[in-house]
Amino acid sequence: MIPEITTLTIAGLAPRIKTGAVSPVELTELYLQRIEKLDPLLNAYITVTAEQARSQAKIVQSEISAGRYRGALHGIPVAIKDNLATKGIRTTAGSKILSDWVPDFDATVVTRLKNSGAIILGKTNMHEWAKASNTINRFFGAIHNPWDLNATPGGSSGGSAVAVAADMCLASIGTDSAGSVRTPASLCGIVGLKPTYGRISQHGGVPGTGGHSINHFGVFTKTVEDCAYVLEVVAGHDPQDPLSVDAAVPSYTDALGRRSDSLKIGMLDTYFPENMSREVRRAFDVALGTLERLGMKLELISIPHMDLVPTVFACTMRFEDIAPHDRYLRTRPRDYSPRLLYNQISSLTIPEATYQTAQKVRQLIRREYEAALAKVDLIVAPTMPIPAPSLEACERGYAEIDGHKVPLQDSRGNFLTLFTIPFNLTGLPALSVCCGFSSSGLPIGLQLIGAAFQESTILQVAQVYEQAAGWHKKRPEFPSTE
């Protein structure tokens, strides 16, 4: 007997799957039915691999019945962002150009998920080439936020976040070159982790969907504990990705429950405070109060060159991510949406010397973060400056915030990713966990950032916070689709 789908977690299901109390075949069917019911409203999936999932579930079930249980993800239905190669399943990167591409290999994370016995339900919708955060996709349609169908779920991994938030899978994988995991996790009220640069192999990511030095693969789940389970499976060195780091993967689940009451938590004195909306500030302040009540010590910290983060980021992202598009720009330029085409051509004008100068400033900023993280155990900040703007606001290019019209895109870049890009530049691990809701019922995210490879500490504190705050128990409701 499977409980109500909205209450399911990996941690709750795994022991029941292991003993045979829950059947992976029935579980997979339940999620496929949920996708059939809700995806017409949400548009989280580009491709649903129902038949492959059913076949895989039968294999998994017979393995478990025969006593060959592989671990916590065995029999767990998951989804994959559509810019990760999946053997025999089309992989579009949300683009027209790759709309018929069927890879003959799996991305390493997909291989690892398959080897763990996870069941892949399909490929999730995303912003075209992962190049923005509103997930209004001209070719595959806009994705809708489960908490308000007129609002953006964020992006570019919007489909991966929505699939988890609306219980259309138990976990999903996304990519994050500017906040594309943490942004939609925040706007959809779930957990999103971008680990340290090099912690998860990027082999099999579609080139041109994130600059090579700022892109990361990440994990979406409903709870922090589930995130630890998935990270344990997908993390680790991969000889096929020269940028993946050859460091041991600790047991992230073992770190959960460790004492957190003596930890020092840093907050930046600039940048974040001046850019967050009143509603985000209110939720953030309450979250800080919760951390203090849990015994953690709060401390203000400074990053002297923080104001240069958006400029360094914009230059790095645009310069690094243009080369993989060269052949498409020469052969199929009008198969990009117009705005993206113009951005791509503009990126071609950045001189190498400017990029190198940006990398030197980036190094300065990285060292400032290292110094700050030598004084505190973690840094906290809101994940986003505002709750989810409407899809209409994203289309027109500005949102009304605290009585002011704020452009969502300006010369500094994307307003929605202002709080997440510092950790793409530094490569530091960062996780978003829900820390409350706006007056209109939209989720707000708290971002926890650690020193390189300190995912265990982040997960430990995030779980203590999550359990104390209890926001993860709140679930979106949907209009009847009967």
Add this chain to the structure above:
Amino acid sequence: MKELIRKLDKEYAIGLNEEEIDLIARQAEESARLYQKLYEVAAAEENSVSKCDGGEKQ
């Protein structure tokens, strides 16, 4: 900047119209102005290559 965009348009055989060339040139000029302030930072001694060190902090 307009001339550079025209050159790129020709090289890539995109077929941009004048309005598009204008728009892209303005965008590229704005970005170039923004990037200028990076040259004002005293970062000449910094390395331009980044790498995260592996391993758990003890």
